Amino acid sequence: MIKAILIFNNHGKPRLIRFYQYFAEDMQQQIIRETFHLVSKRDDNVCNFLEGGSLIGGSDYKLIYRHYATLYFVFCVDSSESELGILDLIQLICFVFGQVFVETLDKCFENVCELDLIFHMDKVHYILQEVVMGGMVLETNMNEIVAQVELQNRMEKSEGGLSGAPARAVSAVKNMNLPEIPRNINIGDINIKVPSLSPF
Amino acid sequence: MPAPIRLRELIRTIRTARTQAEEREMIQKECAAIRSSFREEDNTYRCRNVAKLLYMHMLGYPAHFGQLECLKLIASQKFTDKRIGYLGAMLLLDERQDVHLLMTNCIKNDLNHSTQYVQGLALCTLGCMGSSEMCRDLAGEVEKLLKTSNSYLRKKAALCAVHVIRKVPELMEMFLPATKNLLSEKNHGVLHTSVVLLTEMCERSPDMLSHFRKLVPQLVRILKNLIMSGYSPEHDVSGISDPFLQVRILRLLRILGKGDDDSSEAMNDILAQVATNTETSKNVGNAILYETVLTIMDIKSESGLRVLAINILGRFLLNNDKNIRYVALTSLLKTVQTDHNAVQRHRSTIVDCLKDLDVSIKRRAMELSFALVNGNNIRGMMKELLYFLDSCDPDFKADCASGIFLAAEKYAPSKRWHIDTIMRVLTTAGSYVRDDSVPNLIQLITNSVEMHAYTVQRLYKALLDDISQQPLVQVASWCIGEYGDLLVSGQCEEEEPIQVSEDEVLDVLEGLLVSNLSTPVTRGYSLTAIMKLSTRFSSLNRIKKVVSIYGSSIDVELQQRAVEYNALFKKYDHMRPALLERMPIMEKTIFSGDGIFTVCLWSVFPVLQANDLLDLLGGNDVVPIIQTTVPTKPASAGGELLDLLGDLSLTVIPPMTAYNKNGLIIEFTFERSNPNPNIAVITIHATNSTEADMTEFVFQAAVPKVCSFPSCILINLLFMSWCIGT
Numbered sequence: 053m054i055k056a057i058l059i060f061n062n063h064g065k066p067r068l069i070r071f072y073q074y075f076a077e078d079m080q081q082q083i084i085r086e087t088f089h090l091v092s093k094r095d096d097n098v099c100n101f102l103e104g105g106s107l108i109g110g111s112d113y114k115l116i117y118r119h120y121a122t123l124y125f126v127f128c129v130d131s132s133e134s135e136l137g138i139l140d141l142i143q144l145i146c147f148v149f150g151q152v153f154v155e156t157l158d159k160c161f162e163n164v165c166e167l168d169l170i171f172h173m174d175k176v177h178y179i180l181q182e183v184v185m186g187g188m189v190l191e192t193n194m195n196e197i198v199a200q201v202e203l204q205n206r207m208e209k210s211e212g213g214l215s216g217a218p219a220r221a222v223s224a225v226k227n228m229n230l231p232e233i234p235r236n237i238n239i240g241d242i243n244i245k246v247p248s249l250s251p252f
Numbered sequence: 253m254p255a256p257i258r259l260r261e262l263i264r265t266i267r268t269a270r271t272q273a274e275e276r277e278m279i280q281k282e283c284a285a286i287r288s289s290f291r292e293e294d295n296t297y298r299c300r301n302v303a304k305l306l307y308m309h310m311l312g313y314p315a316h317f318g319q320l321e322c323l324k325l326i327a328s329q330k331f332t333d334k335r336i337g338y339l340g341a342m343l344l345l346d347e348r349q350d351v352h353l354l355m356t357n358c359i360k361n362d363l364n365h366s367t368q369y370v371q372g373l374a375l376c377t378l379g380c381m382g383s384s385e386m387c388r389d390l391a392g393e394v395e396k397l398l399k400t401s402n403s404y405l406r407k408k409a410a411l412c413a414v415h416v417i418r419k420v421p422e423l424m425e426m427f428l429p430a431t432k433n434l435l436s437e438k439n440h441g442v443l444h445t446s447v448v449l450l451t452e453m454c455e456r457s458p459d460m461l462s463h464f465r466k467l468v469p470q471l472v473r474i475l476k477n478l479i480m481s482g483y484s485p486e487h488d489v490s491g492i493s494d495p496f497l498q499v500r501i502l503r504l505l506r507i508l509g510k511g512d513d514d515s516s517e518a519m520n521d522i523l524a525q526v527a528t529n530t531e532t533s534k535n536v537g538n539a540i541l542y543e544t545v546l547t548i549m550d551i552k553s554e555s556g557l558r559v560l561a562i563n564i565l566g567r568f569l570l571n572n573d574k575n576i577r578y579v580a581l582t583s584l585l586k587t588v589q590t591d592h593n594a595v596q597r598h599r600s601t602i603v604d605c606l607k608d609l610d611v612s613i614k615r616r617a618m619e620l621s622f623a624l625v626n627g628n629n630i631r632g633m634m635k636e637l638l639y640f641l642d643s644c645d646p647d648f649k650a651d652c653a654s655g656i657f658l659a660a661e662k663y664a665p666s667k668r669w670h671i672d673t674i675m676r677v678l679t680t681a682g683s684y685v686r687d688d689s690v691p692n693l694i695q696l697i698t699n700s701v702e703m704h705a706y707t708v709q710r711l712y713k714a715l716l717d718d719i720s721q722q723p724l725v726q727v728a729s730w731c732i733g734e735y736g737d738l739l740v741s742g743q744c745e746e747e748e749p750i751q752v753s754e755d756e757v758l759d760v761l762e763g764l765l766v767s768n769l770s771t772p773v774t775r776g777y778s779l780t781a782i783m784k785l786s787t788r789f790s791s792l793n794r795i796k797k798v799v800s801i802y803g804s805s806i807d808v809e810l811q812q813r814a815v816e817y818n819a820l821f822k823k824y825d826h827m828r829p830a831l832l833e834r835m836p837i838m839e840k841t842i843f844s845g846d847g848i849f850t851v852c853l854w855s856v857f858p859v860l861q862a863n864d865l866l867d868l869l870g871g872n873d874v875v876p877i878i879q880t881t882v883p884t885k886p887a888s889a890g891g892e893l894l895d896l897l898g899d900l901s902l903t904v905i906p907p908m909t910a911y912n913k914n915g916l917i918i919e920f921t922f923e924r925s926n927p928n929p930n931i932a933v934i935t936i937h938a939t940n941s942t943e944a945d946m947t948e949f950v951f952q953a954a955v956p957k958v959c960s961f962p963s964c965i966l967i968n969l970l971f972m973s974w975c976i977g978t
Contacts, residue, residue, distance in 0.1 A: 069310050072380065074346040081312045098610040099574035135579055136539035137499050140489065170267075171260050173310065174303050177339055186379040186415045188448055190407060191441040192496040193486055200404065204369050208332045214259060214300050 053187040054138075055113060056083070056128040057180065059169065064088035067123065067169045068176050072187030091117050091124055101135055118142045122166050144192060145183055151198045152179055174214065178204065256289050257282075259303045266311075279313050290321055298325055299336045306340055319344050319351055326358045331370065334362070338373045347383030356386050363393040371397070372408055379412035387416040391423050398430040403439035410434070410445035414452045424453055424460070435470050440487055440494055443474070447500045454507050465508050468515045472522045475501050479526060495536040502526075502543040509551030516552040523548050527560055538568070538576050542583070549587050562587065562594040569601045574610055581605065581616035588623045599624050603633070606640045618648065622655040630663040634673060642680050649684035653677050657689055667700045668746060671707050679714055682721025690726050695838050697731060706746040708735040713750070715760055720769045726777045729764060732757060733781025734835060737788040754789045758782065762798060772807055779810060783817045787832045796821055915942035 059068040066084055075083065090102055102115040116138045117126040125142045129135075146164075152175070153168040169176055182197045183190060191197055208214070257265075262282060269275035286301045302321055309315035322344060325337025345352045355377070362374035375397065378390060394416060397409035417424045427449070434446035454461040478493045487494035505523075509516040526544045531537040541564060548561040565587075568580035581602070588595045602624065605617035618640065625633045634656070641652045656677055664670035674693055678685065697707050711728035719725055732739065736757055742749035764770050764778040779802060786795045799821070802814035820828050911918040919937045940946045 066310050066312075070343075074348065074381075077309075077312070077314065095609075097574070099578040099612055101575065101578055101612055103612070134499050134503075134539060134543055136535055136542055136575065137496060139575065140495065140536055140539060144489075171263055173263075173307055174259070174336065174339070178335065181339075181376055185376050185408060185411045188411050188414060188445075189496065190411055190445060192444065192494065193440060195486060196441060204331075204335070207367075207369060208335060211330050211332045213332060214303055214336065 053132055054127055054129050054184060054189075055187065056126075057184065058084060058087055058124075058126040058128070060084065060088055060124055060126075061122050061166060062092070062124070064092070067166065068173065068180070070177070070180060070184075072184075087115060087126055087128070088124070090115065091119075091126055100139060116142070118146075120146060123169070141183075141189060141192070144194065145180070147194055148179055148183065148197050148201075149176070151194065152201060175201075175205070256285060256297045256301055256304075258300060259307065262304050263307060275311075276313075279308050279311070283308070283313070287317060290317070295328070298328075299330075299333050302340050303336050306336075306343055309343060315344055319349065323351065323354050323358070326355060326362075331367070334370060334373055338377045342377055342380050346381055347386075352381070352383060353385065356389055359386070360390055360393060363390065363397065368402060368404055371405055375405065375408040375412045379408070379415040382412075382415060382419065384419045387419045387423070391416050391420070391426060395426055395430055398427065398434075403437070403442050406437070407439070407441040407445040410442065410449045414449050417452055417456065421456060424457060427453070428460075428463075435467060435474065440497055444497050444500055447471075447497070447504050451500070451504045451507060454504070461508070465512060465515050468505065468508055468518050471501050471505055471508075472519055475505075475522055475526070479529065490534040490536050491531060492534075492536050492540065495540055498526075498540050499543045502540070502547050506547040506550045509547070511552070513552055519547075519551065520553060520557060523553065524557055524560070527557075527564060535573070535575070538571075538573075538579075542568070542576075542579055546583055546586075549583070549591070558591060559594060562591060562598075566598040566601065569598060569605070574608075574613065577605065577608075578610070578613050578616060581613060581620055585616060585620050585623065588620065592624075595620075596624060599629065599633075603636050606636060611645065614644065615648065618644075618652060618655070622659060625659045625663060627663045627665075630659065630665060631669075634660070638673070638676055638680070641677065646684065649681045650686060653681050653685045654689070657692070661696070667703050668706065671697070671700065671703055671710070675710050675714065678721065678724040678727065679718070682724040685723040687723070690723050693723075693727050694730055697727070698734075698835055699837050701837070703746070704731075704735045705738040705744040705749075707731055708739045709744045709747070709750060712739055712752065712757070712760070715764075719764060719767055722771055722774050725764060725770065725774050729761060729774070729777040729781040732761065733777075733784035736781075736785045740789070754785075754791050755794070758785070758789075758791065758794055758798075761785075765798075765802070772809060775807065775810055776813060779813050779817075783813075783820075784832050786821075787829050910936075915940060916946065917941065 053072070055071070055073050057068070057070045057072075058066070060066045064085065069080065069084060071080060094102070096119065100117055102117070103113075112130050113128055114130075114135065115126055115128055116135055117124055118139065119125075125146070127138050127142065129138055149164050149169070153164045153172070179197070179201050182200050183192075191200075266275055266278055269278055282304065286305060289297060289301050298321055302318055302325060305315045305318040305321075318340060322337045322340035325333040326341065328334060328337070341352070341355060345355075359374045359378055359382075362370050363378075365371050365374070375394070378386065378394070382390070394409055394412050397405050398413055400406055400409070413427050413430075417427070431446070431450065431453075434449070435443065437443050437446065450464055450467070454464055475498060478498055481493055483491075484493050487497075489495050492498070505515075505519050509519055523544055526540065527548070530541050530544070532541060545561040545564050548557050553561075562584075565580045565584055568576045569584075571577060571580075584595055584598070584602070602617055602620050605613055606621065608614055608617065618637075621633060621637060637652065637656055637659075641649060641656065644652060656673065660670050660673045664673070674696070678693075697704070700707070708731045711724075711731050714724060715728045715732075736754075738744075739752060739757060740754055742751060744750075761778045761782050765775055765782075770778070779799070782795055782798055786792055789795070799814050799817045802810050803818050805811045805814060820831070907919060907921040909917065909919050917937075917939045919939075921935045921937070923933050923935075936951075938949070
């Protein structure tokens with residue numbers, strides 16, 4: 053079982069934090085700090101496995117991490133997960149981020165920058181939810197994952213999204229043909245005319 | 253009231269903060285705004301506000317006031333609201349808050365929603381943080397969704413079912429019918445989660461395990477298709493088809509095949525195939541290969557396959573990729589007990605890993621090296637391990653030192669080698685050695701009688717160099733106290749005896765007493781050592797002076813010792829030689845010849861009379877202490893136990909009734925065990941001759957400390973005999 057997924061940058065600032073086991077809030081922050089401390093000490097040419105710190109609990113748990121540019125992806129897992137498999141999983145998740153966030157034709161994770169994760173924290177959670185559920189791996193087919201995320205984003209868009217008003221297109225949906233977006237949106241007694249979506 | 257700012261606005265604003273204080277201020281301002289917005293019960297902007305709250309929560313700020321808002325969002329009709337609401341519930345709520353139960357109804361409705369994504373959200377939330385009450389209420393819905401043909405929902409339902417089973421294990425039966433055709437799915441996502449569900453069920457219940465063994469052929473077929481099928485762009489990762497599913501299936505096969513001949517037989521071929529055909533240039537291939545190896549080692553595979561597996565691990569050890577090396581070392585550690593000889597073949601590679609730069613690899617290699625030490629390779633291995641001890645990180649030194657002591661004790665080729673090794677450890681890693689090693693070492697040295705002179709000489713020389721490592725100093729002072737006479741008389745045979753006078757020795761010991769580096773315990777050792785030398789050296793006056801000085805030491809322990817030693821000089825001088833003579837050989841508790849054991853039966857509580865305990869201990873029919881002799885030297889020290897021993901020889905003891913009261917009769921019978929006459933067997937018969945049942949019958953056996961090794965006494969409770977005759 054995956055106990056936690058932590059993504060933070062080279063200075064330890066959290067970019068995505070997801071615990072699959074209950075920890076009190078101050079414990080969570082302490083775990084993030086301790087994990088960052090352990091992982092940032094590591095050289096780039098050592099193995100990607102660490103026996104877990106004492107906080108996140110016990111001898112059965114390991115930290116498996118990958119360092120991409122400015123981000124650390126850390127998974128805390130127990131012995132039921134395959135270590136090498138988790139490394140592949142981290143890579144898969146990064147590919148998915150690449151698919152969802154990157155504009156260019158050549159979609160890969162190197163083109164995703166930290167800013168994408170920062171500004172789209174909610175979207176990142178939703179993507180993760182399609183890959184890992186309840187601490188277990190749900191889906192590993194990249195196309196499936198991306199398709200499901202984009203369909204749900206579309207549903208959100210059609211309701212007006214988080215902003216409560218038609219916002220500028222999130223990059224993932226941008227390239228899709230969306231003829232069915234209504235030209236007028238009624239929210240309560242506010243009537244808004246939908247502007248045509250311009251490239252981001 | 254102006255519309256609350258958007259999430260991205262907030263993020264942008266917070267990022268402009270240059271200090272922690274500034275950030276905190278901005279966050280507090282925004283929290284206040286959010287709180288008033290919540291108070292206004294604004295439906296439009298609630299989702300936006302909760303999103304912002306979740307962001308602030310991630311940064312570490314309190315967000316509990318948003319919990320109820322999440323519930324309101326979940327109850328909304330809009331997908332956007334539900335999406336962020338469920339996310340908020342998963343991040344902010346848990347079963348410890350009562351509030352979470354309010355979600356149950358919403359989740360129930362959403363599990364039956366017309367939109368699959370809403371159903372998906374509900375399944376996800378239930379599967380992440382559903383409490384046992386929620387799981388109980390909603391298990392039926394989950395089971396229904398497990399049978400749906402919609403693969404998106406089916407895979408989520410499978411993982412949700414795993415969570416339900418973890419929370420409420422009794423519900424496992426309920427999901428059994430739905431698992432019938434899970435493996436005939438084509439969709440890999442459903443297959444994957446189904447295998448996870450089956451694995452969970454098999455791990456939790458042996459009945460389920462035997463039930464699902466019949467799935468082995470189907471699993472083997474699926475695995476075969478994955479390997480043999482051509483390129484499938486959907487599932488391809490670096491040229492391998494759905495490696496994640498392959499790994500999961502291999503794991504389930506491992507569980508199903510363990511301990512079962514037929515299942516293991518059925519999977520032998522496919523395992524051999526995967527082991528030989530998997531491409532190992534990328535991590536994915538190695539992940540599969542690794543899983544295959546673990547499965548081969550765990551099931552009842554043929555020996556050829558096992559050797560293949562260990563050789564694959566051996567190859568992994570030579571791989572450039574550190575991750576592979578680490579993983580190989582981990583699995584070799586698991587298999588070293590069962591396939592010792594096969595792992596021995598890779599010993600030199602493992603020992604090389606001790607020199608790796610990576611801390612995790614070094615630790616694994618160290619553990620494995622200790623497991624591989626045996627009588628044949630002890631000298632070579634110890635050289636490597638001592639070298640490792642010299643150069644490793646401080647974190648390792650304690651474990652390494654303990655490991656070396658253990659290995660040396662088991663396999664030392666000669667006493668001299670043993671002492672040399674100990675010396676080496678004490679001098680290189682002396683301050684990291686565990687406290688309990690000091691008494692063990694002292695015992696070892698005492699028992700190596702012929703090495704006393706050599707040992708004390710070496711320890712003395714080590715003390716001259718360095719007195720900072722406390723364990724070394726303690727052992728050395730003890731030895732000098734005991735064998736100082738050998739040191740001064742220059743009797744060493746093993747090496748060139750050194751010339752040292754009594755005064756020089758006393759100088760060193762006194763130096764320890766005054767040094768700032770010595771701990772109180774060490775000072776105690778040195779004072780006692782000085783005292784012991786009073787019977788071995790001739791410079792009595794000097795020793796008397798030292799002892800009397802410390803009679804007024806501020807360290808209470810030291811003071812007490814000094815005062816007592818003083819008294820020894822003044823009033824009990826006639827006893828001094830006897831008290832301070834050489835320590836005898838301390839026997840460790842090994843059985844040789846007739847063993848010592850004392851059985852004392854002291855708590856039998858028939859429920860009828862509780863105060864019979866006092867009778868038991870003081871009455872006439874008190875249980876006698878049965879003893880046998882052992883042919884040890886009558887030692888002068890610590891001999892009270894031996895004093896109790898009579899001269900009974902076991903074969904002669906007749907059966908005896910140990911207790912006969914209130915209908916409870918306990919009889920002891922004695923005999924020598926047939927295959928091994930060094931083992932004595934005591935049988936205890938307890939009979940209840942009353943009509944009522946006797947409850948709370950407690951059996952406890954007490955043994956003296958001398959026989960504390962569990963192998964000495966085997967207590968076999970044959971419960972069947974309790975039932976007869978009641």
